[in-house]
Amino acid sequence: MTYRLPSDLELKEITLKVENLAEMVSFYTTIIGLSLIKQTDNLAFLGIKESTIPLLILNKIERPINKMKTAGLYHIAFLLPTRKDLGNSLLWLLQNKIEIGAGEHGYSEALYLSDPEGNGIEIYRDRPIEEWDIRSNGDIIGVVEELDSEGIMATADGHWSGFPEGTKIGHVHFQVSDLEASDRFFKDLGFSLKANFGKQAKFFAAGDYHHHIGANTWAGRKLPKMDKNQLGIDAYVFELPDKNAYVNFKAHLDLLAIAYKIETENRLEIEDPNGITAIFTAKK
Numbered sequence: 001m002t003y004r005l006p007s008d009l010e011l012k013e014i015t016l017k018v019e020n021l022a023e024m025v026s027f028y029t030t031i032i033g034l035s036l037i038k039q040t041d042n043l044a045f046l047g048i049k050e051s052t053i054p055l056l057i058l059n060k061i062e063r064p065i066n067k068m069k070t071a072g073l074y075h076i077a078f079l080l081p082t083r084k085d086l087g088n089s090l091l092w093l094l095q096n097k098i099e100i101g102a103g104e105h106g107y108s109e110a111l112y113l114s115d116p117e118g119n120g121i122e123i124y125r126d127r128p129i130e131e132w133d134i135r136s137n138g139d140i141i142g143v144v145e146e147l148d149s150e151g152i153m154a155t156a157d158g159h160w161s162g163f164p165e166g167t168k169i170g171h172v173h174f175q176v177s178d179l180e181a182s183d184r185f186f187k188d189l190g191f192s193l194k195a196n197f198g199k200q201a202k203f204f205a206a207g208d209y210h211h212h213i214g215a216n217t218w219a220g221r222k223l224p225k226m227d228k229n230q231l232g233i234d235a236y237v238f239e240l241p242d243k244n245a246y247v248n249f250k251a252h253l254d255l256l257a258i259a260y261k262i263e264t265e266n267r268l269e270i271e272d273p274n275g276i277t278a279i280f281t282a283k284k
Contacts, residue, residue: 003252005190005238006245007207011169012281013237014056014076016119017230021060023116028056031096032078032121033089033163049162055169065230071177071223071274073233074216075112075120078163079170083109085163086125087156090149102147107132107140107210109147117231124170132210140194140210142203172236173214174274177223181273182215188256189270189278190249212238225275235269235277246282 018024025044028034034046037054042061045054056076080086090111093100101112110124133141176182183202187193191204194211200218203211226232240246246266253260253268262269266282 003190003248004192005206005249006241007209008241009206009212010239011172011212011236012239013054014169014172015234015236016056016058016073016117017061017064017232017234018058018117019060019064019066019231020116021058024058027116028058029162031093031098032115032123033092033160033167035162048165048167050165055167059234061229061231063229065227068227068230069219069223070226070230071175072226072230072276073119074173074175074214074218075122076169076233077110077122077124077171077173079168080123080125081164081166082155083125083152084155084157085167086111086123087152087154088158088160089123089163090152091156091158092160102149104143104145104147106143106145108142109152111147119232120173122173126170126210129208134208138192138194139196140203140205142195142210171212171214172233173216174233174276175219175223176215176217177225177274178221179215179217185273186213186215188258190252225273227275233276235279237279237281240280240282243282246280249280 021044025036028046029036034056035049037045037047037052044058046056047054086109098113103110108124108126110122113121115121179199179202186204191206193202194205195203201216204213205211240249260268260270268280270278272278
């Protein structure tokens with residue numbers, strides 16, 4: 001029987017390696033809408049207002065290597081609860097003269113921008129699942145069309161005070177070294193392929209979601225892996241729903257002889273094919 005990750009798997013946290021910690025904290029709090037939970041000389045933990053659970057960790061590194069043409073982050077995608085929340089974010093970004101892109105994807109409506117160090121960001125809301133184009137084989141078909149920006153703006157109430165309760169990281173999208181190697185890696189972990197754009201891009205998910213992970217070769221093929229001192233994504237964390245699900249996942253990795261770098265109680269780290277650390281934990 002083919003192993004599949006639980007449908008209630010959640011993408012909980014992403015760590016970025018940064019150069020200017022103060023500037024990045026300011027951007028993610030004043031422009032994006034995260035709140036500062038705590039900060040040290042080299043680390044900042046950011047999440048939703050009045051929550052102590054971080055969604056984004058910024059790690060200031062010494063002697064950083066600036067962004068190179070390697071595998072790495074394409075974008076972090078923050079999922080908002082409602083279309084009104086997306087409207088408030090769009091209005092706020094426009095008021096602050098932030099350069100943004102936008103797209104209608106059939107299953108979601110999305111805004112795109114970059115942080116001061118060149119990391120891609122998506123802010124989106126999902127359409128009701130009843131509106132998704134789900135095929136009988138489980139494929140979920142997306143589109144790239146012009147966003148109904150005026151309709152989204154019309155839902156805004158203008159009361160932007162950061163990301164609202166219920167915001168989470170919906171997915172993470174990578175530019176990859178080898179699309180087929182990434183395909184094998186994520187399938188081996190138990191994700192399902194939801195959309196396949198041949199040699200250009202693939203989208204993977206647990207359960208019935210449109211995607212938790214995107215992978216593309218739009219920056220080129222056979223890109224080098226990330227360097228450990230290179231600015232950009234350092235790690236991404238998926239949370240399994242309970243200890244039993246974690247034990248089953250670990251047993252599956254052992255059966256396939258998938259090596260992990262570190263394993264402690266209810267937490268293991270694997271290096272993905274792009275030199276990025278994938279972490280799996282059990283919900284406490």
